[in-house]
Amino acid sequence: TGYSYRDMTPVAKVFSEYEMMVVRSESPIKSLKDVEAALKKDPGSLTIGGASLGNSDHIAAALFAKSIGVDPVKMNYIPYSGGESNPAIIGGHVDVGMGGLDLITHVEAGRMRVLGITSPKRLGGRFQKLPTFVEQGYDVVNENWRGLFGPPEMPPGVVQYWRDALGKMVQSAAWKAELEKNQWVSTFETDTFRASLDREHQLYSALLKQLGLSKQ
Numbered sequence: 001t002g003y004s005y006r007d008m009t010p011v012a013k014v015f016s017e018y019e020m021m022v023v024r025s026e027s028p029i030k031s032l033k034d035v036e037a038a039l040k041k042d043p044g045s046l047t048i049g050g051a052s053l054g055n056s057d058h059i060a061a062a063l064f065a066k067s068i069g070v071d072p073v074k075m076n077y078i079p080y081s082g083g084e085s086n087p088a089i090i091g092g093h094v095d096v097g098m099g100g101l102d103l104i105t106h107v108e109a110g111r112m113r114v115l116g117i118t119s120p121k122r123l124g125g126r127f128q129k130l131p132t133f134v135e136q137g138y139d140v141v142n143e144n145w146r147g148l149f150g151p152p153e154m155p156p157g158v159v160q161y162w163r164d165a166l167g168k169m170v171q172s173a174a175w176k177a178e179l180e181k182n183q184w185v186s187t188f189e190t191d192t193f194r195a196s197l198d199r200e201h202q203l204y205s206a207l208l209k210q211l212g213l214s215k216q
Contacts, residue, residue, distance in 0.1 A: 005201070009154035010193040012166045015184040016143035018119040019060045020104075020130070022097045022112045024090050032115050032136050035096060036068045043074035049085040049094030050077065054213045057085075057098035060118050060142040062207060067139045073211060100144070101127065101183055118142040123183045145187060163190040 023029045029038075038046050043065070050057030058079065062072035078094055089097035090111050097103075097112070104126055106112040116133040117123065120141045123130070133140035148166070150159060169175050170188045179186055189196060208214035 005149070005197050007152055009150040009152060009159060010197060011148040011150050011154075011159055011162050012190045013145055013147040013187055013193050013196065014166065014170065015179065016145040016187045017101060017182075017184055018117055018123070018143060019056055019098055019100060020117050021060070021064070021115045021133075022089060022099065022103055022107070023095070023115060024092055025110055025113055026092075027095070027113070029095065029115070032064075032133065032138060035064075035115065039065060039070045039075070040068060043070050044076045046076060046096055047094040048075060048077045048096045048098065049080060049088045050098035051085065052079045052081060053077070054208055054211070055079075056142060056144045058211075059204065059207060060140065061098050062211060063118075063140045063142055064116075064133065064138060066207075067133075072207075116140070119185065123185075125180065125183055127183055143185075143187070147193065166190075 021032070021035070029035060035046065048061050050061060052058070058077055061075060061077060065072040065075055078088075080088060085094070085097055085099060086103070086106065088094050089099075090106065096115075101117075101123075103112060103114075107114055107130075108126070114130045116136060116138070117127065117130055118140055119132055120134060122128060122132055122135070148162065150162070166188070167190070170186060178184070205214060
């Protein structure tokens with residue numbers, strides 16, 4: 001696309017979700033150390049399934065590879081669409097899978113095991129017993145955030161109206177209940193949102209270039 005966040009008016013970042021690295025329940029892979037050992041021995045030896053190329057699943061897997069000194073370009077990442085990665089993981093068609101927190105239903109049903117979550121610290125609720133990458137010694141934090149944008153040249157007064165309204169919303173009991181229910185993490189920011197986007201753009205542009213997915 002020829003457009004980016006720079007062509008819109010950032011209003012507010014609201015909340016973040018995180019990814020999980022999983023394996024099927026019968027997998028001989030028991031931990032992130034097992035994945036690390038296999039990738040270091042031969043980066044292409046494991047098939048890693050997830051959503052489309054350049055998606056947050058792919059980025060999370062690439063960040064893990066980089067954290068252990070493996071060239072992420074050499075990973076054998078297999079992209080799926082429309083949730084097709086789930087049966088591929090469960091059926092053993094890929095060795096390792098990446099996905100969102102919705103995979104918890106397969107974990108609780110005994111079809112998958114979680115190796116790590118990309119959150120900076122442990123989540124609560126149904127996820128409180130599941131370890132993060134960070135606590136296992138891997139510098140892997142990757143968020144899939146949600147925010148609101150307006151059209152270009154949005155009047156400052158209108159921007160402020162929505163920031164104030166959203167600021168009230170995120171303090172409400174109803175919103176906090178939604179965060180708890182879905183294990184979303186509040187990452188609300190307004191005035192600093194544009195600067196955060198600039199930093200993130202720089203980080204992911206470099207990574208996507210390394211993966212051969214972007215020339216920008």
